[in-house]
Amino acid sequence: MLLQIRGIISTISFLDIIDIVIVAYFLYKFYVMIRDTRAVALLKGLIVLLLATMVSRWLELNVINWLLQKTMTVVLVALPVVFQPELRRALEQLGRGRFFQNSRQLNAEEKENLFSELARTVTALSKNKIGALIVLERETGLNDYIETGIKVDGLVSSEFLINIFIPNTPLHDGAVIIRANRVQAAGCLLPLSDDRTLTKELGTRHRAAIGISEQTDAVVIIVSEETGIISLARGGRLHRYMDAESLKEQLTPLFAAKSSSLSDLLSWRPS
Structure with a gap:
């Protein structure tokens, strides 16, 4: 041999x-x-x-x-x-010439800044009852959905996101998709959930958030336009009545390290 x-x-x-x-x-x-x-x-x-x-x-x-x-x-x-x-x-x-480019991962400081900006964003939107749909890409890529919106490629900041969701602006309809700490696109179309057990009070925005979370491992932040309630969708489940601190607490372990989808789902506890 x-x-x-x-x-x-x-x-x-x-x-x-x-x-x-x-x-x-x-x-x-x-x-x-x-x-x-x-x-x-x-x-x-x-x-x-x-x-x-x-x-x-x-x-x-x-x-x-x-x-x-x-x-x-x-x-x-x-x-x-x-x-x-x-x-x-x-x-x-x-x-x-983009075939040879490498994607980058966020370090701890960049993740903390990202979560802080998101928390500030949803707090301001919730206070003013401005609807929002923010999708955070994880391991499953979302290019198929990014292509349905308007390409942006801008650094995430609360001011930037708030301006996107202001009513009657060109990009306020649809979802914002974030990869790493950059907004890839706005006004994106998401698949609606077919779950018939969802409560009637959930509108199209929440059903779209649940739908994308059913098909991918993305995490979706929703702000209700009617009530201002902040929610988080993941794995086809919806966690409602969140504030800035609880949102950061939920996001931090999800993006701390790559883990299996099964263990993530087992550790998820909806409200």
Whole structure:
């Protein structure tokens, strides 16, 4: 075995190493790109389907293997259609030179400043009963929803956000989506929740917040236009009657470190 490994290594040239590094780099950049969209969930499903096909063949489960192979054929044909937005975005980023840019993570001070600005924002909006819908991106990317709004790319500040949500201004309708400490877009459209158990007093703004939190791991801050009540949506659940301090207490552990979605949901306690 050792001699075989040495024989394989001896056949690898310097150009082969460069070839492998380039391919690995582009695969990594492709992963980073789809990580900012819902396509990553589809890719995980494809991997699970492929593994099930291999296991069924190894166990000689002929009927299951035949069904999985036919399913794989249909899926492979449908992939260009399913991933059409991501493929188009990849070509656009490659043409603009953005394919080689890296996303940055916030440090502790930047996170504290972000939460403080958000707390100041919702406090002022709540006091004046100005409706607001603020989406904070986490591990699941929201590019699909960002594209439905107006691109902004501005640093988060309470004054900036308040101006966005002032009634009768161009961007006050729809949601604001924040990635890291920057407002990516405003006036974004979000999917409405189909949950029939939601109380009738919740309007479109709250249903949109719950809807996006059902489909992604995003955290959504809502300010009711009718009552001024501050709410937080996450994992398809709504935590209402919050103030600035309780909002910061809820946000801090969610963005402190990357954790599994399952443990996050188990630790979530709606009011």
